[in-house]
Amino acid sequence: MVKAVVLGAAGGIGQPLALLLKANPLVTELGLYDIVNTPGVAADLSHISTPAKVVGHLPPDDGLAKVLTGADVVVIPAGVPRKPGMTRDDLFKINAGIIRDLATGVAKYAPNAFVLVISNPVNSTVPIVTEVFKQHGVFNPKRIFGVTTLDVVRASTFVAEIVGDLSKAPSIKVPVVGGHSGVTIVPLLSQSSTPLPSSVDQGALEKLTYRIQYGGDEVVKAKDGAGSATLSMAYAGADFANSVIKALKGESGIVVPTFVHLTADAAGGEALKKELGKELDFFSAPVELGPDGVKSIKSLGKLTDYEKKLVEAAIPELETNIEKGITFIAGSKL
Ligand SMILES: NC(=O)c1ccc[n+]([C@@H]2O[C@H](COP(=O)([O-])OP(=O)(O)OC[C@H]3O[C@@H](n4cnc5c(N)ncnc54)[C@H](O)[C@@H]3O)[C@@H](O)[C@H]2O)c1
Numbered sequence: 001m002v003k004a005v006v007l008g009a010a011g012g013i014g015q016p017l018a019l020l021l022k023a024n025p026l027v028t029e030l031g032l033y034d035i036v037n038t039p040g041v042a043a044d045l046s047h048i049s050t051p052a053k054v055v056g057h058l059p060p061d062d063g064l065a066k067v068l069t070g071a072d073v074v075v076i077p078a079g080v081p082r083k084p085g086m087t088r089d090d091l092f093k094i095n096a097g098i099i100r101d102l103a104t105g106v107a108k109y110a111p112n113a114f115v116l117v118i119s120n121p122v123n124s125t126v127p128i129v130t131e132v133f134k135q136h137g138v139f140n141p142k143r144i145f146g147v148t149t150l151d152v153v154r155a156s157t158f159v160a161e162i163v164g165d166l167s168k169a170p171s172i173k174v175p176v177v178g179g180h181s182g183v184t185i186v187p188l189l190s191q192s193s194t195p196l197p198s199s200v201d202q203g204a205l206e207k208l209t210y211r212i213q214y215g216g217d218e219v220v221k222a223k224d225g226a227g228s229a230t231l232s233m234a235y236a237g238a239d240f241a242n243s244v245i246k247a248l249k250g251e252s253g254i255v256v257p258t259f260v261h262l263t264a265d266a267a268g269g270e271a272l273k274k275e276l277g278k279e280l281d282f283f284s285a286p287v288e289l290g291p292d293g294v295k296s297i298k299s300l301g302k303l304t305d306y307e308k309k310l311v312e313a314a315i316p317e318l319e320t321n322i323e324k325g326i327t328f329i330a331g332s333k334l
Helices: 016-021 036-048 063-068 088-109 124-135 151-164 166-171 201-212 213-221 232-246 262-276 304-330
Strands: 003-007 029-033 053-056 074-075 114-117 142-148 176-178 186-189 255-262 282-290 293-297
Touching: 003 063, 003 151, 016 029, 016 036, 016 232, 029 036, 029 063, 029 282, 036 053, 036 124, 036 201, 053 063, 063 232, 074 088, 074 232, 088 114, 088 304, 114 124, 114 232, 114 304, 124 142, 124 255, 124 282, 142 304, 151 166, 151 186, 151 232, 151 255, 176 304, 186 201, 186 255, 186 304, 201 213, 201 304, 232 255, 232 282, 262 282, 262 293, 282 304
Parallel strands: 003 029, 003 074, 029 053, 074 114, 114 142
Antiparallel strands: 142 255, 176 186, 176 282, 255 282, 282 293
């Protein structure tokens, strides 16, 4: 039995994400929560002939407590999306408060659930969830994840486009590490499971790296005021949730990049900090998932000189983003 919950389930990401979770045969109960429209979304999804029982809740009548009770996996895409001209960090103030309040609910009503944070800026919202859990005495670093899968999905697709064969996109694996905004997104293209063609010179490699780092901007611009990536994000979020659920049910050998607290695997985390040459608390690294959440944090492997430079550029920005989340909670009344 697996109960999955979506907080922000009526939104641009929330609705298609809820649809994909309803279509996942491993999910037996699906709880939807938002400040608007969840009864309608739940009624609509409940007619789909898959196993999950669907319930929708709104804030009145203890809706948050009801939806979270018994949850195994909580996915959080609640918030406000980026508009043109807005950076991910501009969103910080609004989304930080929303995440703080929802994390407080999870800490109270589903403290053992796996928490998958989609709301941006992920580099700061994950530290916010962590601080809230610490204050409630329920922090377990193995169970809190920043969802960076969209960067991985984009990298696979863009490499398949360059190789000239989109049918390869689902099987191409490119580790994307660091964090989840701009320069903190570090695609390790030298480790692509399908090597890039030799025609890709340093200039083309830098263009591809930039496209992965700023792929979100392409969507914001094309949507022209109607929001940011929602459908590709829902796909990526459902894919990551599926990895977590499969691991929860005992499947071994699942390794995916995700943004985690580096104490989630003390030895692996320390080794990674040595590799980075920096005492960072959070980093997105390839992580092996298990029934209790993070099983191990893996090394970044062999990096090219260019990739080493990208990691170096990511670190100061990551430090600032992480600190911003922690400071927000320090100044908040919980
Ligand atoms: N991690 C990623 O790769 C990634 C990619 C794209 C977007 N995002 C982020 O995901 C978030 C959502 O984006 P969207 O396009 O779905 O936005 P959206 O505005 O379409 O949906 C957000 C939903 O959250 C709900 N919400 C707001 N406050 C809430 C609260 N307190 N409790 C419950 N629900 C609440 C809103 O009612 C709305 O339905 C944004 O922060 C966006 O930047 C992340």
